[in-house]
Each structure stands twice: as structure tokens, then as C-alpha cells.
Amino acid sequence: MNKKQSGIIVTLVVLIVIAGYLATKVNGPLYVNDSDFNEKTAISLKEGKSSSTFFTEATLSRDQDNAKTLQNIKALIDDANTPKEQKATAADEYLAVATATQNESDIELALKAQGFDAALCSIVDDKVEIFVKSSKKELSKEELRGIQDVVMSKTKLEKIDVKIKE
Incomplete structure (x- = not known):
């Protein structure tokens, strides 16, 4: 040379x-270091906030939590010292979290397409919690049926809790 x-x-x-x-x-x-976040940057979900702020902050908070969870699981899967059984369990958990995240997003988009101004979906284990923005105090039977149809088509889960946020 x-x-x-x-x-x-x-x-x-x-x-x-x-x-x-x-x-x-x-x-x-x-990588994300836990010390990067402090009380000043943390998002609070207080009831006194306006509904648009509630939906925005709740979505951001949920997305950050999901991303952090997926990152931690991915690190466990990629670690050479992790036993195969634990890697398989972690892979299943990663798939479950990723699927739930995608389903939450799909449900929110479908509810917005039905005419709701904003929607927030949270899937935990076998329960779905839905927040919808509405000026009404109570949703009609047709609206509730439409929400249930959307959730059932995406998740096949039957435990659905719908809450209204003005």
C-alpha cells in the first residue's frame, strides 16, 4: 500500500x-436515559385541563410510555446474556405491546372518521378504555354501538368503557 x-x-x-x-x-x-426527564418536562393529566389539551397530552404520554416499553423489551431481546426462554417471552410481549399500540391508533382514527372531534383509546390486557370529545353529556345508542363495532372489529375485545370528555 x-x-x-x-x-x-x-x-x-x-x-x-x-x-x-x-x-x-x-x-x-x-438511547433514552431516565434522567433525561424531570418534573418540568413530565406531562400531567389533570382533570382541569381543556379537552383538546387533555387529548394531546394523554396521547403524547401514552406514546412515550409505549416507546419506552418497546425499547426496554428490544434491549432485553438483543442482549446476548438473556436466556432463550426469556427472549421468547420478551418477543411475545413486544408483539403484544406493538399490536395494542397499532390497534389504539386504528381505533382513534376510525372514531374520528365517525365524526368525533377527538378520541383516545387505551388497551390494557383485555379491557379497552375510550375517551371521546363531545359537547353532549351522554352519547346516543347509535354512537355507542358504532364505538363498540369499531373496537370489536379491531381488537375482538368485549370489555369496553366509553367516557365523554367535553
Whole structure:
């Protein structure tokens, strides 16, 4: 190898390192550290907030929790020291969380398509909790049936709790 070739190789290695550094700075850290969040950045879901703020903050909070859970499970799966049985359990849990997250999103979109201004869906184990934005104090039987149909078509779960948020 002559001087020209070694100069080119060194230059390419330096460019790759710089590109990696810049990508990390632009896209943020490759991991989330619990100490990155403090009380000032935490989202509170107090009842006194307006409904649009409630739906926005609740969705953000749920999405952050789901992303953190998926990241932790993924780290467990990728760890070389994790036993195979635990990896299989973690893979099943990862699939369940990812599926529930997708179903929540699908249900919210379907409810918005039905005419609700905002909707929030939470699936925990075998129960679905739905918040819908409505100026009415009570939903009609047709609206409740429509919500139940959407949930049943997406999740096949029968325990559905619908709450109205003005």
C-alpha cells in the first residue's frame, strides 16, 4: 500500500466518524436515559385541563410510555446474556405491546372518521378504555354501538368503557 492509498483510507475513516457524530447530534441520542426527564418536562393529566389539551397530552404520554416499553423489551431481546426462554417471552410481549399500540391508533382514527372531534383509546390486557370529545353529556345508542363495532372489529375485545370528555 502506498502513501496515496493509505491517505485515502484515513480520510474515509475520518469522514465516516464525522458522519456518525453528526447523525447522532441531528437525530438525538441512540438511547433514552431516565434522567433525561424531570418534573418540568413530565406531562400531567389533570382533570382541569381543556379537552383538546387533555387529548394531546394523554396521547403524547401514552406514546412515550409505549416507546419506552418497546425499547426496554428490544434491549432485553438483543442482549446476548438473556436466556432463550426469556427472549421468547420478551418477543411475545413486544408483539403484544406493538399490536395494542397499532390497534389504539386504528381505533382513534376510525372514531374520528365517525365524526368525533377527538378520541383516545387505551388497551390494557383485555379491557379497552375510550375517551371521546363531545359537547353532549351522554352519547346516543347509535354512537355507542358504532364505538363498540369499531373496537370489536379491531381488537375482538368485549370489555369496553366509553367516557365523554367535553
